[in-house]
Amino acid sequence: MNSQQFSPYITFERTQWADFRQMSDWSLTDVDLRELQGLNERLSMTEVADIYVPLSRLLHLHYTKAKELHQDTNRFLQLDTLTVPFIIGIAGSVAVGKSTTARIIEHLVSQWPGKPRVELVTTDGFLYSNEQLEELGLMKKKGFPESFDVSRLFRFLSELKSGEERVTAPLYSHMKYNVLQDEEQVLMRPDVVIVEGINVLQPPKLEKHQARTFVSDFFDVSMYIDAEEPMIEQWYKNRFNLLRKTSFQQPESYFQKFKDLTEDEARAVSDRIWKETNRVNLVENILPTRNRADLILQKGEGHKVERIHVRKL
Ligand SMILES: Nc1ncnc2c1ncn2[C@@H]1O[C@H](COP(=O)(O)OP(=O)(O)OP(=O)(O)O)[C@@H](O)[C@H]1O
Numbered sequence: 001m002n003s004q005q006f007s008p009y010i011t012f013e014r015t016q017w018a019d020f021r022q023m024s025d026w027s028l029t030d031v032d033l034r035e036l037q038g039l040n041e042r043l044s045m046t047e048v049a050d051i052y053v054p055l056s057r058l059l060h061l062h063y064t065k066a067k068e069l070h071q072d073t074n075r076f077l078q079l080d081t082l083t084v085p086f087i088i089g090i091a092g093s094v095a096v097g098k099s100t101t102a103r104i105i106e107h108l109v110s111q112w113p114g115k116p117r118v119e120l121v122t123t124d125g126f127l128y129s130n131e132q133l134e135e136l137g138l139m140k141k142k143g144f145p146e147s148f149d150v151s152r153l154f155r156f157l158s159e160l161k162s163g164e165e166r167v168t169a170p171l172y173s174h175m176k177y178n179v180l181q182d183e184e185q186v187l188m189r190p191d192v193v194i195v196e197g198i199n200v201l202q203p204p205k206l207e208k209h210q211a212r213t214f215v216s217d218f219f220d221v222s223m224y225i226d227a228e229e230p231m232i233e234q235w236y237k238n239r240f241n242l243l244r245k246t247s248f249q250q251p252e253s254y255f256q257k258f259k260d261l262t263e264d265e266a267r268a269v270s271d272r273i274w275k276e277t278n279r280v281n282l283v284e285n286i287l288p289t290r291n292r293a294d295l296i297l298q299k300g301e302g303h304k305v306e307r308i309h310v311r312k313l
């Protein structure tokens with residue numbers, strides 16, 4: 001018997017999904033799309049209107065209901081009602097477009113009724129520093145589950161969900177290819193936090209006789225950005241090529257060593273990094289987490305979302 005028959009998801013094709021943007025009492029003109037264009041010049045406004053606006057509305061529904069449930073439950077349990085942030089997790093491969101999606105959602109959330117305060121956090125900041133990775137022999141495993149300080153990530157999420165006034169997250173610089181020692185992100189009880197990263201749906205390392213917590217246990221809603229592997233490989237290589245001509249040229253870039261490569265040499269380097277690191281990580285550690293997400297966005301050519309799977313409630 002085909003296991004697909006037992007899918008926990010309902011699937012919507014792009015055209016069906018686009019119709020859902022009517023399903024709300026605030027109109028598209030209320031959403032200021034201008035700033036979004038500045039986010040990514042290749043992002044089409046049709047894509048925003050057809051995919052991300054309905055998505056933002058579905059997320060808003062979760063947000064209002066979660067708030068209500070939180071307040072009612074606290075009343076029932078006779079607990080003080082602290083305002084705690086609503087947390088959205090976004091997972092997917094390196095270069096699939098997690099941070100671009102997260103920034104689109106950040107912008108749309110900030111325009112929800114009541115203009116919630118939203119913070120965007122990437123789990124790259126929770127990677128061990130290059131010095132620690134060298135010591136652990138994990139420098140070639142950057143991005144793999146063992147290269148993250150997962151306890152620090154748990155502490156961060158747990159502080160957020162405990163309603164702490166001031167919570168900090170470490171920051172990562174792609175330019176320096178390392179975590180920043182002297183800068184951090186400070187979150188002062190925002191209404192919504194988007195946590196984006198390759199590892200956000202991964203299970204903890206299981207140990208006998210220990211009850212383990214999942215990072216996603218702290219999420220109110222989670223998403224996985226999906227695409228066929230050859231397509232993601234292409235996006236990775238296109239981005240590598242673009243960076244080679246731009247940020248790799250900067251004197252402070254860790255990747256300065258790649259700045260004078262010929263086209264052929266650059267192709268060989270990005271091919272090797274994809275095959276030996278990012279592809280292995282996708283196949284072994286990221287793709288297996290896809291069905292833990294509440295929503296799966298399936299992208300095709302040109303980052304166009306073709307299909308959305310929504311977990312049955
Ligand atoms: N919706 C989109 N439309 C057009 N281009 C996009 C879109 N999303 C992402 N891209 C492009 O795809 C590439 C990868 O995107 P992005 O940097 O957001 O990926 P990521 O998953 O956050 O990667 P990483 O894990 O390496 O940080 C970038 O060159 C980006 O400009």
Ligand SMILES: CC(C)(CO)[C@@H](O)C(=O)NCCC(=O)O
Nearest residue numbers: 094124142143144198273277278
């Ligand atoms: C920082 C991560 C792990 C995730 O964003 C990734 O961008 C990365 O640096 N991976 C290591 C291999 C590479 O350089 O692409």
